Amino acid sequence: MLLGAVGTYYLLPTAVPFLALSEAEEESDRPDRPDLALLQEINRTRDPATGTVPRERLVVAQARAEQLLSEQEYQRGAASTLSGATWTEKGPSNVAGRIRAILVDPADASGNTVWVGSVAGGLWKSTNATNAVPTWVSVDGFMANLAITSLAYDPTNPDIMYFGTGEGFYNADAVRGLGIWKSINHGVTWTQLANTAPPTSTSFYWVQRMAVQSGTGYVFAATRTGLFRSKDKGLTWAAVLQPSGIRMADVKISANGTIFVGAGIFQTSGIYRSTDNGDTWTNLNTLAGSGLPTTGYHRIELACAPSDANRVYATITTTADVLLNVFISKDAGATWAAMRKPGGNSSDFTNGQGWYALAMSVSPTNPNTLYVGGLDLWLTNNADAASATWTQESVWFNAETAPDYVHADHHAMAWIPVSSGTATKAYFVSDGGVAYSANANLNPTFSQRNNGLNITQFYALAVHPSDVSYFLAGAQDNGTQRYTAGGGKVTTEATGGDGAFCFIDQNEPQFQFTAYIYAQYRRSTNSGASFTNINLSGANGQFINPTDYDSRSNTLYGGWSVDRFFRFPNATTAAATSVTSALLATGAGMVSHVTVSPNNQDRLFVGTEPDFSATTPGPGHLYRVDNGAAATPTVTLLYTAPAGMSISSVAVENGNDAHLLVTLSNFSATQSKVLETTGGTNTGTNTVAAATWTNRQGDLPDMPVRWAQFDPTDNKRALLATELGIWSTDDLTQTSPTWKPSSTGMANVRVDMLRIRASDQQVVAATHGRGLFTSDVLKNQPTPVQLTSFTAQPTAQGVALRWQTASEKNAARFEVERAAKGQTFQRLTTVAAAGTSSTVRTYAYTDMTVGTGLYYYRLRQVDHDGSAEYSPVVTVDSKASTAPILTSVYPIPFVSDLTLQLREPMRGDITTILTNMQGQVVYRHKTQSASRQLTVPVTTTLAAGTYVLTVQAGGQKATRRVIHR
Numbered sequence: 001m002l003l004g005a006v007g008t009y010y011l012l013p014t015a016v017p018f019l020a021l022s023e024a025e026e027e028s029d030r031p032d033r034p035d036l037a038l039l040q041e042i043n044r045t046r047d048p049a050t051g052t053v054p055r056e057r058l059v060v061a062q063a064r065a066e067q068l069l070s071e072q073e074y075q076r077g078a079a080s081t082l083s084g085a086t087w088t089e090k091g092p093s094n095v096a097g098r099i100r101a102i103l104v105d106p107a108d109a110s111g112n113t114v115w116v117g118s119v120a121g122g123l124w125k126s127t128n129a130t131n132a133v134p135t136w137v138s139v140d141g142f143m144a145n146l147a148i149t150s151l152a153y154d155p156t157n158p159d160i161m162y163f164g165t166g167e168g169f170y171n172a173d174a175v176r177g178l179g180i181w182k183s184i185n186h187g188v189t190w191t192q193l194a195n196t197a198p199p200t201s202t203s204f205y206w207v208q209r210m211a212v213q214s215g216t217g218y219v220f221a222a223t224r225t226g227l228f229r230s231k232d233k234g235l236t237w238a239a240v241l242q243p244s245g246i247r248m249a250d251v252k253i254s255a256n257g258t259i260f261v262g263a264g265i266f267q268t269s270g271i272y273r274s275t276d277n278g279d280t281w282t283n284l285n286t287l288a289g290s291g292l293p294t295t296g297y298h299r300i301e302l303a304c305a306p307s308d309a310n311r312v313y314a315t316i317t318t319t320a321d322v323l324l325n326v327f328i329s330k331d332a333g334a335t336w337a338a339m340r341k342p343g344g345n346s347s348d349f350t351n352g353q354g355w356y357a358l359a360m361s362v363s364p365t366n367p368n369t370l371y372v373g374g375l376d377l378w379l380t381n382n383a384d385a386a387s388a389t390w391t392q393e394s395v396w397f398n399a400e401t402a403p404d405y406v407h408a409d410h411h412a413m414a415w416i417p418v419s420s421g422t423a424t425k426a427y428f429v430s431d432g433g434v435a436y437s438a439n440a441n442l443n444p445t446f447s448q449r450n451n452g453l454n455i456t457q458f459y460a461l462a463v464h465p466s467d468v469s470y471f472l473a474g475a476q477d478n479g480t481q482r483y484t485a486g487g488g489k490v491t492t493e494a495t496g497g498d499g500a501f502c503f504i505d506q507n508e509p510q511f512q513f514t515a516y517i518y519a520q521y522r523r524s525t526n527s528g529a530s531f532t533n534i535n536l537s538g539a540n541g542q543f544i545n546p547t548d549y550d551s552r553s554n555t556l557y558g559g560w561s562v563d564r565f566f567r568f569p570n571a572t573t574a575a576a577t578s579v580t581s582a583l584l585a586t587g588a589g590m591v592s593h594v595t596v597s598p599n600n601q602d603r604l605f606v607g608t609e610p611d612f613s614a615t616t617p618g619p620g621h622l623y624r625v626d627n628g629a630a631a632t633p634t635v636t637l638l639y640t641a642p643a644g645m646s647i648s649s650v651a652v653e654n655g656n657d658a659h660l661l662v663t664l665s666n667f668s669a670t671q672s673k674v675l676e677t678t679g680g681t682n683t684g685t686n687t688v689a690a691a692t693w694t695n696r697q698g699d700l701p702d703m704p705v706r707w708a709q710f711d712p713t714d715n716k717r718a719l720l721a722t723e724l725g726i727w728s729t730d731d732l733t734q735t736s737p738t739w740k741p742s743s744t745g746m747a748n749v750r751v752d753m754l755r756i757r758a759s760d761q762q763v764v765a766a767t768h769g770r771g772l773f774t775s776d777v778l779k780n781q782p783t784p785v786q787l788t789s790f791t792a793q794p795t796a797q798g799v800a801l802r803w804q805t806a807s808e809k810n811a812a813r814f815e816v817e818r819a820a821k822g823q824t825f826q827r828l829t830t831v832a833a834a835g836t837s838s839t840v841r842t843y844a845y846t847d848m849t850v851g852t853g854l855y856y857y858r859l860r861q862v863d864h865d866g867s868a869e870y871s872p873v874v875t876v877d878s879k880a881s882t883a884p885i886l887t888s889v890y891p892i893p894f895v896s897d898l899t900l901q902l903r904e905p906m907r908g909d910i911t912t913i914l915t916n917m918q919g920q921v922v923y924r925h926k927t928q929s930a931s932r933q934l935t936v937p938v939t940t941t942l943a944a945g946t947y948v949l950t951v952q953a954g955g956q957k958a959t960r961r962v963i964h965r
Contacts, residue, residue: 088775101117103151104414110130111425121138121769207222208250213277247267310330323349476498494514500517512527548596558591567579595651607620651718662677663720696729709756713761728742785833804843812863849905884958897938923942948961
């Protein structure tokens with residue numbers, strides 16, 4: 001665990017070994033040490049000036065992207081600009097990533113509607129989650145950059161929902177969330193709560209758990225700085241439990257409103273209880289005779305039985321983060337008893353990761369039915385017995401189709417409530433997404449519910465030289481995934497454990513390589529059909545080890561130890577013992593990036609990061625290594641980064657090793673993250689930089705940059721993989737280059753790597769939270785239509801769109817697409833094109849379904865061969881109309897139903913009221929509708945006569961007289 005800081009750099013000793021694994025587990029390459037992956041990420045992205053990872057700056061970067069869009073500088077699909085890149089999502093649709101938060105929608109009694117919060121892929125919703133093949137929808141693109149850790153709704157008004165951000169279970173204070181978000185319209189739109197947003201508040205960087213009290217509607221947030229309460233639905237917050245320096249791990253509320261808090265993350269504190277809505281608190285561990293431990297424990301996970309306000313459970317881990325025990329209280333926390341351990345006294349279902357993966361849930365109808373989860377799931381149905389009987393219900397290393405398979409590392413569970421009888425259905429979320437059981441209460445079987453839940457966290461990818469459907473991609477905690485022809489977005493696991501860098505030989509693609517953690521690799525000699533281990537070292541290299549492969553010499557290069565890199569020649573056939581290492585330079589640091597020159601065999605460019613184990617870590621460096629596989633390679637220093645900053649990538653121009661573009665992965669308000677040189681081949685030493693560099697940061701926002709690629713056909717143009725999607729410039733030669741977001745079709749998600757297939761120039765992006773994406777932006781395709789103008793004008797009837805073409809060639813149709821602010825584009829209609837024409841053509845369409853607010857429109861012009869291009873985006877601000885919201889009512893007279901014709905589709909609730917001539921309200925109806933036409937079923941028995949119809953929507957009101965027959 002991270003025990004402390006040296007300066008502002010965090011060190012992590014190997015304090016917590018995993019418990020011994022079975023033979024089956026050994027063969028399965030267990031997903032390993034998420035804390036080490038996080039530590040590596042912290043060190044590479046923190047701002048050296050502050051020692052923290054200031055993710056609040058991403059909000060500024062996002063605002064910049066939206067500004068470019070609204071100013072129409074963000075030109076989608078223009079053939080001559082990289083900013084016109086459009087991306088196609090490749091999944092995987094069957095493999096998810098880490099989820100810490102789940103909420104069964106209280107408005108759906110069937111339990112089909114479910115919300116989940118991913119730590120890297122944002123907020124998702126399904127309305128058919130119990131189906132074998134559910135449908136998942138991403139709620140918001142920017143949320144892909146939020147580590148969502150908790151979800152809650154207000155029992156007094158279920159339309160009010162909250163989620164908290166920031167994965168605070170680590171002992172690493174440098175990783176932050178961005179506060180709490182709230183929705184008042186049942187999740188349709190979300191707003192960041194101002195008083196939780198940094199820098200206004202620094203108390204909500206890490207929100208582990210949230211709970212809302214029934215009756216009062218008070219909101220509680222367990223954060224790393226204390227327990228906070230809001231009495232006004234998130235507007236203002238106050239600390240109500242804040243023991244000195246103690247981090248809060250959990251908050252739960254019992255059926256009668258008693259609040260329980262688990263305090264202590266890598267600390268010993270206790271279970272706190274409040275019976276007065278959070279005004280006063282008692283530490284139950286310190287009460288004489290409570291039955292709770294007083295020393296030797298850390299994290300506490302809690303569960304309250306919905307059917308018994310007196311029943312409370314606690315899973316408590318030791319200071320070594322293994323299971324201490326599960327405790328039960330039958331008297332609302334006054335006294336506790338240690339239960340029989342799941343698996344017996346010598347067993348630890350947390351597998352030494354109690355600090356990271358710990359979950360517990362009680363059946364909503366039976367207080368004795370209790371699940372606990374860590375590495376796997378355990379269940380008891382007699383929790384109140386003197387010796388509870390536990391059964392291991394899931395086995396993480398079994399086949400995914402096995403009825404007892406659920407992915408390792410459990411974080412939360414959610415039962416589907418029932419109005420009567422026994423609850424049997426439940427969801428379970430883990431590092432592998434969502435699992436479901438229809439018989440969760442007894443002898444459960446499980447199946448995965450990840451179809452379309454595209455939140456896989458990839459580190460790296462490899463492209464096949466000729467098979468455009470075949471990719472490899474290394475994922476956090478989900479192995480290396482294999483894409484194949486005919487598979488679509490469905491992948492298979494090539495190798496297991498944590499996936500990392502991977503390669504396909506570009507000359508002999510039957511040779512393929514994947515990576516596990518450190519310098520442990522897997523090799524295939526049969527085109528990926530099977531892999532064997534070539535473990536160069538389980539101690540050397542980074543946790544996710546930077547590596548590159550030279551297809552010309554079949555040599556694998558990568559990080560080894562401080563100041564050194566490894567060479568593994570003849571990697572297609574050699575034994576692991578043939579690996580050797582070589583010195584870069586004393587003080588070089590740890591290897592953070594390796595790029596083999598595309599132009600010269602045995603030449604590579606090696607980036608480093610500071611040695612964070614040093615008392616005072618120095619800077620990162622960039623080296624050119626010639627004769628890289630030789631016993632004594634020639635090493636030339638090309639660049640020294642500012643102190644504390646890490647080299648994340650170097651792009652090399654095809655045909656010209658002198659022209660380089662280097663990127664840095666740190667936040668920094670003062671230092672450039674993008675630099676260019678034409679001195680990449682200069683002679684020099686390994687101690688004095690031989691190249692002169694030019695700052696190419698331009699107007700790029702302050703955010704980590706993780707990868708760079710030159711346009712192979714134009715070395716003035718470049719693509720960057722950043723913390724907020726893909727950005728690009730069309731002219732690096734500018735003194736201050738203009739950078740634009742180039743992520744149409746892709747969420748604003750962290751992108752770790754870009755690869756370009758030489759045969760067809762397809763660009764492939766590995767995102768850390770949304771899987772793989774591909775783009776054909778670099779392909780030299782003729783534009784079938786010359787669009788000369790495209791305008792949008794609000795009118796009384798709607799938004800009038802008009803466009804002209806100067807010429808058309810084989811044009812089939814125009815698809816008109818619209819997006820509201822913060823939403824994805826949706827097709828409105830199709831307008832037939834002229835086909836082939838050399839004269840000016842004018843087209844028009846009026847969008848009569850638009851509401852009020854800011855809207856974006858674009859055209860997708862489709863050719864007869866299926867190819868397509870996007871127009872630039874036009875923006876229109878549709879103001880609220882002063883015209884009556886109700887344009888007509890029929891039939892008059894009416895017998896039962898009334899049909900209302902509205903001026904426009906109305907957001908939110910539409911309320912219809914019928915009042916008799918004595919002023920008495922005789923009927924009221926509330927609904928929502930995305931259409932202008934609305935049918936109101938008048939179910940009340942009415943006397944014949946005249947009534948006043950009132951329609952309220954969008955803050956407006958209209959009345960009409962109607963006659964009932």
